[in-house]
Amino acid sequence: MRLQSVRDLKLELLEAVVEPAMDVSTRATARARTxxxxxxxxxxxxGGLGGSDLSVGVAASSFESLPPVSxxxxxxxxxxxxxxxxxxxxxxxxxxxxxxxxxxIKRAKGEANVRVIGRIEKRTQLLRTRRAGGPSGATxxxxxxxxxxxxxxxxxxxNVTAGTLGCFVRRGGNRFILSNNHxxxxxxxxxxxxxxxxxxRLDGGQVPGDVVGELREWIKLRPRASNRVDAAIAxxxxxxxxxxxxxxxxxxxxxxxxxxxxxxxxxEGTIVYKLGRTTGATIGRITAFEVDNVVIQYDRxxxxxDGQIEIEGNSDRAFSAGGDSGSIIVDADGKAxxxxxxxxxxxxxxxLGLTYANPIQTVLTDLDVELEY
Amino acid sequence: MLRxxxxxxxxxxxxxxxxxxxxxFAKLDVVGVGITRVxxxxxxxxxxxxxxxxxxxxxxxxxxxPVRFEITGKIHAFR
Numbered sequence: 001m002r003l004q005s006v007r008d009l010k011l012e013l014l015e016a017v018v019e020p021a022m023d024v025s026t027r028a029t030a031r032a033r034t035x036x037x038x039x040x041x042x043x044x045x046x047g048g049l050g051g052s053d054l055s056v057g058v059a060a061s062s063f064e065s066l067p068p069v070s071x072x073x074x075x076x077x078x079x080x081x082x083x084x085x086x087x088x089x090x091x092x093x094x095x096x097x098x099x100x101x102x103x104x105i106k107r108a109k110g111e112a113n114v115r116v117i118g119r120i121e122k123r124t125q126l127l128r129t130r131r132a133g134g135p136s137g138a139t140x141x142x143x144x145x146x147x148x149x150x151x152x153x154x155x156x157x158x159n160v161t162a163g164t165l166g167c168f169v170r171r172g173g174n175r176f177i178l179s180n181n182h183x184x185x186x187x188x189x190x191x192x193x194x195x196x197x198x199x200x201r202l203d204g205g206q207v208p209g210d211v212v213g214e215l216r217e218w219i220k221l222r223p224r225a226s227n228r229v230d231a232a233i234a235x236x237x238x239x240x241x242x243x244x245x246x247x248x249x250x251x252x253x254x255x256x257x258x259x260x261x262x263x264x265x266x267x268e269g270t271i272v273y274k275l276g277r278t279t280g281a282t283i284g285r286i287t288a289f290e291v292d293n294v295v296i297q298y299d300r301x302x303x304x305x306d307g308q309i310e311i312e313g314n315s316d317r318a319f320s321a322g323g324d325s326g327s328i329i330v331d332a333d334g335k336a337x338x339x340x341x342x343x344x345x346x347x348x349x350x351x352l353g354l355t356y357a358n359p360i361q362t363v364l365t366d367l368d369v370e371l372e373y
Numbered sequence: 374m375l376r377x378x379x380x381x382x383x384x385x386x387x388x389x390x391x392x393x394x395x396x397x398f399a400k401l402d403v404v405g406v407g408i409t410r411v412x413x414x415x416x417x418x419x420x421x422x423x424x425x426x427x428x429x430x431x432x433x434x435x436x437x438x439p440v441r442f443e444i445t446g447k448i449h450a451f452r
Contacts, residue, residue, distance in 0.1 A: 156452075163452055182450045230450065268410040288418045290388070291407030293395060295422070297449045310407055310418075325451040340451065347420070347445035354420075354445055356405075 001111050006084045013086075013104055086112045142277045143203040148241035149212060150248065151258065151328060152275030155179060156200035157186045157215060158207060164277040164326040165198065166339055167258060168244045169233060169369035175242065176233035176369065177213060179326030180341045184232035185218035187300050192216065196234040200277075202323070212240045219366050221298070226306040229358040229366050230325075230341040245373045247273075247334065250281050258328070258373040262335030264361060265289075266309055271332055274340060276324030284311040284319035287354065294356055296342045307362065309338045311355040312348035319343075319355040329357050336360045336371055382438055384408070387415035390438035394419055397435065401425050404448060411439045420445040 001009075086108035088101060095101055096114055105112045142164075146153045155165040155177065163183025169176050177196065181187065184196060194215045197205035218232030236242060250256040250273050270286040288310040296303050311329070313319035320327065320343050327340040338357035347354040364371060387408045394406050394417050405420035416439035424444055425431065431442055 161452055180450075180452075182452050187450075268408070288405075288407035288409040290391070291405045291418075291420075292391070293403055293406050294420075294448065295404040297447055299450075308405070308407070310405065310420075320451060322449070322451050342448050343451050344446045344448045347443055354448070355451075356448060 001084050001086075001108070003084045006086055006108075006111075009086060009108060013107060017100070017103060017107075083111070088112055088114045140277070140280045142275070142280060143199060145199050145205070145210060148243040149177070149198060149236065150243040150246050152247060152250075152277070152281075154199040154203045154205070154277040154323075155212075155326070156183050156197060156202070156205075157190050158195040158197055158201065158211075159186050159190070160184075160200065162200035162202035162277055162323045164275075164324055164340070166326045166328040167336065168242060168372040169364065169367070170372050171369045175236055175244075175372060176216060177236060178231065178233055178328075178339070178363070178367075178369070180230045180339070181218045181221060181232045182230055182298060182341070183326045184215055184234050187298055188218070188221055190215050190218075203277075211237065213237050217367065221300070221303055223301065223303060226292075226304050228305070228307055229339070229363045230305075231339060231358065231363045231367055233367060233369065247275050247330065250275050250330075250334075251283075253281075256330070256334045258330065258336060258371075259334035260336070260373050261360060261364070261371050262331050262333070262337045264359075266337055266359065270337075271314075272311060272329050272337060273332070274320065274324070274327045274329045276320055276327035276340065278321045278323030279318065282317055282319050283314045284355065285314060286310065287312050287348065291356070294342075296356070305356070305358075307359065309357045309359060311357065313350060313352055313355075316350060316352075318348075318350075318352040321353075328360070336373075339363050382415045384415055386436070387417060387438050390417045390435040390440070393435050394440060397432075401429070404445060409441065411441060414439060416441055418443065422447060 088104050142152055143154045151165060151167050153165050154162055156163045160183055163179055166178045169178045192215055195207055195211045196213045196215060197210045198212045199205040199210060213234045213236045216233050216235050219229050221227060245258040247256040266286055266289050268286055272284050275281050286309060291308040291310050292306040294305040294308050311319050320340055325341050328336055329338040329340055330336055338360050340355060340357045343353050343355040345353045391406055391408055398419060402422040404422045407418050409416050409418040417435055419442050421444050434440060
Protein backbone atom coordinates (compact mmCIF):
# COMPACT_ATOMS: atom_id res chain seq x y z
CA MET A 1 0.00 0.00 0.00
CA ARG A 2 1.04 3.61 -0.43
CA LEU A 3 1.92 5.41 2.77
CA GLN A 4 -1.01 7.81 2.53
CA SER A 5 -3.44 4.96 1.89
CA VAL A 6 -2.29 3.20 5.04
CA ARG A 7 -2.55 6.40 7.04
CA ASP A 8 -6.07 7.03 5.80
CA LEU A 9 -7.11 3.47 6.46
CA LYS A 10 -5.56 3.61 9.91
CA LEU A 11 -7.51 6.71 10.90
CA GLU A 12 -10.71 5.40 9.42
CA LEU A 13 -10.45 2.06 11.21
CA LEU A 14 -9.41 3.72 14.43
CA GLU A 15 -12.54 5.85 14.52
CA ALA A 16 -15.04 3.48 12.94
CA VAL A 17 -13.95 0.13 14.27
CA VAL A 18 -11.38 0.09 17.02
CA GLU A 19 -12.60 2.80 19.32
CA PRO A 20 -16.25 1.72 19.46
CA ALA A 21 -15.10 -1.83 20.06
CA MET A 22 -12.73 -0.87 22.81
CA ASP A 23 -15.17 1.37 24.67
CA VAL A 24 -12.48 3.73 25.89
CA SER A 25 -13.18 7.08 27.46
CA THR A 26 -13.00 10.22 25.36
CA ARG A 27 -9.95 11.40 27.23
CA ALA A 28 -8.14 8.14 26.71
CA THR A 29 -9.05 8.18 23.06
CA ALA A 30 -7.53 11.59 22.50
CA ARG A 31 -4.36 10.53 24.23
CA ALA A 32 -4.22 7.21 22.47
CA ARG A 33 -4.52 9.06 19.18
CA THR A 34 -1.51 11.17 20.12
CA UNK A 35 0.34 7.98 20.92
CA UNK A 36 -0.75 6.44 17.66
CA UNK A 37 0.55 9.47 15.77
CA UNK A 38 3.80 9.29 17.69
CA UNK A 39 4.16 5.63 16.85
CA UNK A 40 3.42 6.45 13.24
CA UNK A 41 6.37 8.81 13.13
CA UNK A 42 8.60 6.13 14.54
CA UNK A 43 7.21 3.40 12.38
CA UNK A 44 7.60 4.99 9.00
CA UNK A 45 10.86 3.82 7.56
CA UNK A 46 11.73 1.81 10.62
CA GLY A 47 10.94 -1.46 8.90
CA GLY A 48 13.13 -3.39 6.55
CA LEU A 49 15.43 -5.35 8.78
CA GLY A 50 13.94 -8.76 9.28
CA GLY A 51 10.70 -8.03 7.51
CA SER A 52 9.03 -5.20 9.32
CA ASP A 53 9.19 -3.52 12.64
CA LEU A 54 7.38 -0.91 14.61
CA SER A 55 8.48 0.87 17.70
CA VAL A 56 5.75 2.41 19.74
CA GLY A 57 7.83 5.13 21.28
CA VAL A 58 6.35 5.86 24.65
CA ALA A 59 9.05 4.73 27.04
CA ALA A 60 9.69 8.11 28.61
CA SER A 61 6.67 10.17 29.41
CA SER A 62 5.57 12.45 32.18
CA PHE A 63 2.89 11.16 34.47
CA GLU A 64 0.22 13.37 32.95
CA SER A 65 0.81 12.08 29.44
CA LEU A 66 0.20 8.45 30.31
CA PRO A 67 -3.12 7.19 28.97
CA PRO A 68 -5.37 6.43 31.95
CA VAL A 69 -6.99 3.55 30.11
CA SER A 70 -4.86 1.19 28.13
CA UNK A 71 -6.06 0.14 24.74
CA UNK A 72 -6.17 -3.44 23.63
CA UNK A 73 -5.57 -2.73 19.96
CA UNK A 74 -3.32 -0.03 18.49
CA UNK A 75 -2.91 0.81 14.84
CA UNK A 76 0.13 2.20 13.10
CA UNK A 77 2.04 1.97 9.89
CA UNK A 78 4.85 -0.47 9.28
CA UNK A 79 6.96 -1.06 6.25
CA UNK A 80 7.78 -4.19 4.35
CA UNK A 81 10.34 -3.64 1.64
CA UNK A 82 9.12 -0.57 -0.22
CA UNK A 83 5.48 -1.22 0.68
CA UNK A 84 3.63 0.09 3.68
CA UNK A 85 1.34 -2.02 5.77
CA UNK A 86 -1.21 -1.52 8.46
CA UNK A 87 0.51 -2.32 11.76
CA UNK A 88 -1.88 -3.91 14.22
CA UNK A 89 -0.55 -4.07 17.74
CA UNK A 90 -2.47 -6.12 20.24
CA UNK A 91 -1.98 -6.57 23.93
CA UNK A 92 -2.97 -10.19 24.29
CA UNK A 93 -2.25 -13.15 22.04
CA UNK A 94 -5.88 -14.17 22.33
CA UNK A 95 -6.91 -11.04 20.42
CA UNK A 96 -5.05 -12.22 17.31
CA UNK A 97 -7.95 -14.47 16.33
CA UNK A 98 -10.67 -12.09 17.44
CA UNK A 99 -13.34 -10.89 14.99
CA UNK A 100 -12.06 -7.34 15.49
CA UNK A 101 -8.52 -8.09 14.38
CA UNK A 102 -9.69 -10.34 11.58
CA UNK A 103 -11.87 -7.50 10.37
CA UNK A 104 -8.92 -5.10 10.47
CA ILE A 105 -6.77 -7.49 8.44
CA LYS A 106 -9.56 -7.90 5.93
CA ARG A 107 -9.95 -4.14 5.57
CA ALA A 108 -6.21 -3.86 4.90
CA LYS A 109 -6.65 -6.53 2.24
CA GLY A 110 -4.17 -8.71 4.04
CA GLU A 111 -1.48 -6.05 3.96
CA ALA A 112 -1.19 -6.04 7.70
CA ASN A 113 1.41 -6.89 10.28
CA VAL A 114 0.03 -8.18 13.58
CA ARG A 115 2.17 -8.28 16.68
CA VAL A 116 1.59 -8.72 20.39
CA ILE A 117 3.23 -5.89 22.27
CA GLY A 118 1.84 -5.90 25.77
CA ARG A 119 0.30 -2.88 27.43
CA ILE A 120 1.27 0.29 25.65
CA GLU A 121 1.96 2.75 28.42
CA LYS A 122 4.26 0.46 30.34
CA ARG A 123 5.23 -1.62 27.39
CA THR A 124 8.94 -1.54 27.92
CA GLN A 125 8.74 -2.50 31.52
CA LEU A 126 6.27 -5.34 31.21
CA LEU A 127 7.67 -6.73 28.02
CA ARG A 128 11.19 -6.72 29.33
CA THR A 129 10.28 -8.22 32.66
CA ARG A 130 8.64 -11.09 30.90
CA ARG A 131 11.43 -11.55 28.42
CA ALA A 132 13.86 -11.32 31.25
CA GLY A 133 12.34 -14.49 32.61
CA GLY A 134 10.91 -12.76 35.66
CA PRO A 135 7.56 -13.77 37.01
CA SER A 136 4.96 -12.21 34.77
CA GLY A 137 3.22 -9.31 36.43
CA ALA A 138 5.11 -9.77 39.68
CA THR A 139 6.23 -6.69 41.55
CA UNK A 140 9.89 -6.33 42.42
CA UNK A 141 10.68 -5.49 46.02
CA UNK A 142 12.51 -2.48 44.55
CA UNK A 143 9.14 -0.91 43.74
CA UNK A 144 8.07 -0.88 47.37
CA UNK A 145 8.61 1.61 50.14
CA UNK A 146 12.09 0.81 51.43
CA UNK A 147 13.53 2.23 54.68
CA UNK A 148 16.31 2.81 55.31
CA UNK A 149 16.80 4.16 51.80
CA UNK A 150 18.93 1.96 49.60
CA UNK A 151 20.36 1.74 46.12
CA UNK A 152 18.31 0.26 43.30
CA UNK A 153 14.88 1.23 44.61
CA UNK A 154 11.99 3.19 43.11
CA UNK A 155 12.42 6.95 43.35
CA UNK A 156 11.31 10.02 41.42
CA UNK A 157 10.34 13.65 41.46
CA UNK A 158 6.70 14.06 42.42
CA ASN A 159 5.73 14.73 38.76
CA VAL A 160 7.75 11.88 37.27
CA THR A 161 6.50 8.32 36.74
CA ALA A 162 9.35 6.23 38.12
CA GLY A 163 13.11 5.94 38.22
CA THR A 164 15.80 4.35 40.33
CA LEU A 165 17.82 5.59 43.30
CA GLY A 166 21.37 5.23 41.99
CA CYS A 167 23.57 5.72 45.02
CA PHE A 168 24.53 8.23 47.68
CA VAL A 169 27.08 10.99 47.22
CA ARG A 170 28.67 13.58 49.46
CA ARG A 171 29.79 17.15 49.27
CA GLY A 172 31.39 18.54 52.36
CA GLY A 173 29.49 17.11 55.29
CA ASN A 174 26.26 16.66 53.35
CA ARG A 175 24.81 13.48 51.90
CA PHE A 176 22.66 13.41 48.76
CA ILE A 177 20.73 10.95 46.61
CA LEU A 178 22.10 10.56 43.06
CA SER A 179 19.90 9.72 40.08
CA ASN A 180 19.11 11.17 36.65
CA ASN A 181 17.96 14.69 35.85
CA HIS A 182 14.93 13.18 34.10
CA UNK A 183 14.09 11.22 37.25
CA UNK A 184 14.71 13.81 39.98
CA UNK A 185 14.42 17.10 38.05
CA UNK A 186 11.82 16.17 35.41
CA UNK A 187 14.03 17.17 32.45
CA UNK A 188 14.75 20.65 33.88
CA UNK A 189 11.05 21.28 34.54
CA UNK A 190 11.39 20.98 38.30
CA UNK A 191 12.37 23.56 40.91
CA UNK A 192 14.85 23.37 43.74
CA UNK A 193 13.09 22.10 46.83
CA UNK A 194 10.51 19.99 44.99
CA UNK A 195 9.46 16.76 46.71
CA UNK A 196 11.25 13.52 45.91
CA UNK A 197 9.28 10.33 46.55
CA UNK A 198 10.45 6.82 47.48
CA UNK A 199 8.52 4.92 46.22
CA UNK A 200 7.72 6.88 43.08
CA ARG A 201 4.18 7.85 42.16
CA LEU A 202 3.89 5.06 39.60
CA ASP A 203 4.54 2.61 42.43
CA GLY A 204 1.96 4.22 44.70
CA GLY A 205 4.11 6.85 46.39
CA GLN A 206 2.23 9.82 47.87
CA VAL A 207 2.83 13.23 49.39
CA PRO A 208 3.60 13.62 52.23
CA GLY A 209 4.00 10.04 53.42
CA ASP A 210 6.61 8.96 50.89
CA VAL A 211 8.60 12.20 50.61
CA VAL A 212 12.22 11.38 51.41
CA GLY A 213 13.93 14.57 50.35
CA GLU A 214 14.06 17.59 48.09
CA LEU A 215 15.55 18.25 44.71
CA ARG A 216 18.82 20.09 45.24
CA GLU A 217 20.82 20.42 41.99
CA TRP A 218 20.94 19.06 38.47
CA ILE A 219 23.01 19.33 35.34
CA LYS A 220 20.90 21.18 32.80
CA LEU A 221 20.07 19.36 29.59
CA ARG A 222 21.38 21.10 26.50
CA PRO A 223 19.07 20.91 23.48
CA ARG A 224 21.51 22.39 20.98
CA ALA A 225 24.84 21.10 22.22
CA SER A 226 26.26 17.80 23.27
CA ASN A 227 25.46 16.50 26.76
CA ARG A 228 27.73 14.44 28.99
CA VAL A 229 25.47 13.45 31.85
CA ASP A 230 21.81 13.12 32.80
CA ALA A 231 22.27 13.65 36.53
CA ALA A 232 20.74 15.29 39.58
CA ILE A 233 21.02 15.17 43.35
CA ALA A 234 18.41 15.43 46.09
CA UNK A 235 18.74 16.08 49.79
CA UNK A 236 17.61 13.51 52.35
CA UNK A 237 14.97 14.62 54.82
CA UNK A 238 15.62 14.58 58.56
CA UNK A 239 14.63 11.28 60.08
CA UNK A 240 15.03 9.28 56.86
CA UNK A 241 17.68 6.63 57.42
CA UNK A 242 20.11 5.48 54.77
CA UNK A 243 21.79 2.15 54.05
CA UNK A 244 24.59 3.73 52.00
CA UNK A 245 26.40 0.87 50.29
CA UNK A 246 24.11 -2.16 50.10
CA UNK A 247 23.38 -3.61 46.66
CA UNK A 248 20.77 -6.11 47.75
CA UNK A 249 20.75 -9.37 45.81
CA UNK A 250 22.99 -7.95 43.08
CA UNK A 251 24.80 -11.12 41.98
CA UNK A 252 22.87 -14.41 41.84
CA UNK A 253 20.68 -13.21 44.67
CA UNK A 254 23.67 -12.41 46.90
CA UNK A 255 24.23 -8.98 48.35
CA UNK A 256 27.19 -6.86 47.32
CA UNK A 257 28.64 -3.69 48.78
CA UNK A 258 29.52 -0.65 46.73
CA UNK A 259 33.32 -0.60 46.78
CA UNK A 260 34.28 2.81 45.43
CA UNK A 261 34.82 4.23 41.98
CA UNK A 262 36.04 1.87 39.27
CA UNK A 263 38.53 2.26 36.46
CA UNK A 264 38.51 5.32 34.22
CA UNK A 265 38.85 3.24 31.09
CA UNK A 266 35.91 0.90 30.49
CA UNK A 267 36.80 -1.63 27.83
CA GLU A 268 34.49 -3.56 25.56
CA GLY A 269 33.68 -6.94 27.10
CA THR A 270 33.71 -5.73 30.71
CA ILE A 271 31.04 -7.57 32.72
CA VAL A 272 28.76 -5.20 34.61
CA TYR A 273 25.88 -5.39 37.07
CA LYS A 274 23.04 -3.14 38.06
CA LEU A 275 20.12 -3.04 40.45
CA GLY A 276 17.09 -1.18 39.17
CA ARG A 277 13.48 -0.45 39.97
CA THR A 278 12.02 -2.31 36.99
CA THR A 279 14.24 -5.23 36.03
CA GLY A 280 15.94 -5.67 39.40
CA ALA A 281 19.39 -7.23 39.39
CA THR A 282 20.78 -7.82 35.92
CA ILE A 283 24.13 -8.69 34.42
CA GLY A 284 25.47 -7.24 31.19
CA ARG A 285 28.50 -6.57 29.10
CA ILE A 286 29.97 -3.37 27.72
CA THR A 287 29.53 -3.45 23.95
CA ALA A 288 31.03 -0.05 23.14
CA PHE A 289 32.67 2.85 24.94
CA GLU A 290 33.36 6.53 24.20
CA VAL A 291 30.14 6.49 22.20
CA ASP A 292 29.44 9.91 20.71
CA ASN A 293 26.43 11.41 19.01
CA VAL A 294 24.04 9.19 20.95
CA VAL A 295 20.61 10.53 20.09
CA ILE A 296 18.13 10.07 22.92
CA GLN A 297 14.40 10.69 22.84
CA TYR A 298 13.10 12.70 25.80
CA ASP A 299 9.65 14.14 26.45
CA ARG A 300 11.11 17.53 25.48
CA UNK A 301 12.62 16.23 22.25
CA UNK A 302 15.86 14.67 21.10
CA UNK A 303 19.10 15.27 22.95
CA UNK A 304 22.61 14.34 21.94
CA UNK A 305 25.22 12.77 24.21
CA ASP A 306 28.95 12.23 23.84
CA GLY A 307 31.31 9.94 25.73
CA GLN A 308 28.75 7.32 26.69
CA ILE A 309 28.96 3.65 27.64
CA GLU A 310 26.86 1.08 25.75
CA ILE A 311 25.77 -2.18 27.39
CA GLU A 312 23.79 -5.24 26.40
CA GLY A 313 22.15 -7.76 28.69
CA ASN A 314 23.73 -11.16 29.09
CA SER A 315 22.13 -14.13 27.35
CA ASP A 316 18.36 -13.80 27.09
CA ARG A 317 17.75 -10.79 29.31
CA ALA A 318 17.70 -7.09 28.60
CA PHE A 319 20.06 -5.16 30.86
CA SER A 320 17.44 -2.54 31.67
CA ALA A 321 14.02 -1.12 30.88
CA GLY A 322 11.93 1.97 31.52
CA GLY A 323 12.03 2.77 35.24
CA ASP A 324 15.63 1.61 35.66
CA SER A 325 16.92 5.11 34.89
CA GLY A 326 19.31 6.31 37.54
CA SER A 327 20.66 2.87 38.44
CA ILE A 328 24.30 2.69 39.35
CA ILE A 329 26.28 0.23 37.22
CA VAL A 330 29.13 -1.61 38.92
CA ASP A 331 31.83 -4.09 37.94
CA ALA A 332 32.43 -7.54 39.43
CA ASP A 333 34.26 -5.94 42.37
CA GLY A 334 31.35 -3.65 43.19
CA LYS A 335 33.15 -0.57 41.92
CA ALA A 336 30.91 2.09 40.41
CA UNK A 337 31.35 2.54 36.66
CA UNK A 338 28.37 4.39 35.23
CA UNK A 339 24.92 5.93 35.72
CA UNK A 340 22.19 4.27 33.62
CA UNK A 341 19.86 6.67 31.80
CA UNK A 342 18.53 5.38 28.47
CA UNK A 343 17.98 2.43 26.22
CA UNK A 344 16.35 0.96 23.16
CA UNK A 345 14.24 -2.05 22.36
CA UNK A 346 15.86 -3.85 19.48
CA UNK A 347 19.66 -3.57 19.48
CA UNK A 348 22.33 -5.84 20.90
CA UNK A 349 23.32 -9.37 19.96
CA UNK A 350 20.26 -10.77 21.75
CA UNK A 351 17.94 -8.25 20.08
CA LEU A 352 16.57 -7.11 23.43
CA GLY A 353 17.95 -3.61 23.27
CA LEU A 354 21.02 -1.66 24.30
CA THR A 355 21.43 0.37 27.46
CA TYR A 356 23.31 3.68 27.70
CA ALA A 357 25.05 5.10 30.72
CA ASN A 358 27.13 8.12 31.72
CA PRO A 359 30.64 7.32 33.03
CA ILE A 360 30.42 7.79 36.79
CA GLN A 361 33.62 9.84 36.92
CA THR A 362 32.05 12.42 34.64
CA VAL A 363 28.88 12.49 36.73
CA LEU A 364 30.80 13.02 39.99
CA THR A 365 32.99 15.69 38.43
CA ASP A 366 30.13 17.62 36.84
CA LEU A 367 28.10 17.60 40.07
CA ASP A 368 31.19 18.23 42.20
CA VAL A 369 30.36 15.39 44.60
CA GLU A 370 32.10 12.29 45.93
CA LEU A 371 30.73 8.76 45.86
CA GLU A 372 29.72 7.43 49.26
CA TYR A 373 30.54 3.78 49.94
CA MET B 374 36.48 -14.00 28.24
CA LEU B 375 39.27 -15.48 26.14
CA ARG B 376 41.36 -12.83 24.45
CA UNK B 377 43.89 -13.80 21.86
CA UNK B 378 45.84 -12.35 18.97
CA UNK B 379 47.86 -9.19 18.68
CA UNK B 380 46.45 -5.75 19.14
CA UNK B 381 47.51 -4.23 15.87
CA UNK B 382 45.06 -1.34 16.05
CA UNK B 383 45.73 1.16 18.79
CA UNK B 384 43.05 2.93 20.76
CA UNK B 385 44.19 6.22 19.22
CA UNK B 386 43.73 4.81 15.72
CA UNK B 387 40.25 3.68 16.66
CA UNK B 388 39.44 7.11 18.11
CA UNK B 389 40.62 8.83 14.94
CA UNK B 390 38.54 6.47 12.81
CA UNK B 391 35.54 7.13 15.05
CA UNK B 392 35.85 10.86 14.46
CA UNK B 393 36.11 10.24 10.72
CA UNK B 394 33.03 8.00 10.80
CA UNK B 395 30.89 10.83 12.18
CA UNK B 396 31.64 12.92 9.10
CA UNK B 397 31.58 10.02 6.67
CA PHE B 398 28.09 8.90 7.66
CA ALA B 399 26.59 12.30 8.33
CA LYS B 400 23.82 11.58 5.83
CA LEU B 401 22.72 8.40 7.58
CA ASP B 402 20.46 8.42 10.63
CA VAL B 403 23.35 7.86 13.06
CA VAL B 404 22.34 7.50 16.71
CA GLY B 405 25.76 6.69 18.12
CA VAL B 406 29.38 6.18 17.12
CA GLY B 407 31.66 4.43 19.56
CA ILE B 408 34.57 2.08 19.98
CA THR B 409 34.13 -1.66 20.26
CA ARG B 410 36.18 -4.75 19.48
CA VAL B 411 36.03 -7.16 16.58
CA UNK B 412 38.00 -10.36 17.23
CA UNK B 413 39.90 -8.56 19.95
CA UNK B 414 40.87 -5.66 17.68
CA UNK B 415 39.58 -2.21 18.40
CA UNK B 416 36.92 -1.24 15.91
CA UNK B 417 34.40 1.51 15.25
CA UNK B 418 30.74 0.83 15.98
CA UNK B 419 28.15 2.89 14.13
CA UNK B 420 24.59 2.73 15.45
CA UNK B 421 21.77 3.58 13.05
CA UNK B 422 18.19 4.40 13.86
CA UNK B 423 17.02 2.56 10.78
CA UNK B 424 18.50 0.56 7.92
CA UNK B 425 20.32 2.77 5.39
CA UNK B 426 18.59 3.40 2.05
CA UNK B 427 18.77 0.51 -0.38
CA UNK B 428 21.95 0.73 -2.41
CA UNK B 429 23.97 2.57 0.24
CA UNK B 430 27.50 1.22 0.25
CA UNK B 431 28.99 0.82 3.67
CA UNK B 432 32.74 0.33 4.14
CA UNK B 433 34.15 -2.51 6.23
CA UNK B 434 37.06 -0.39 7.41
CA UNK B 435 37.80 3.30 8.01
CA UNK B 436 41.44 4.31 7.88
CA UNK B 437 42.31 0.64 8.33
CA UNK B 438 40.11 0.25 11.40
CA PRO B 439 37.24 -2.27 11.14
CA VAL B 440 33.78 -0.74 11.27
CA ARG B 441 30.58 -2.47 12.35
CA PHE B 442 27.06 -1.18 11.82
CA GLU B 443 24.10 -1.97 13.99
CA ILE B 444 20.45 -0.98 13.62
CA THR B 445 19.66 -0.03 17.19
CA GLY B 446 16.37 1.75 16.64
CA LYS B 447 15.36 4.73 18.73
CA ILE B 448 16.88 5.21 22.16
CA HIS B 449 14.70 6.57 24.96
CA ALA B 450 15.39 8.15 28.29
CA PHE B 451 14.55 5.24 30.61
CA ARG B 452 12.42 6.92 33.19
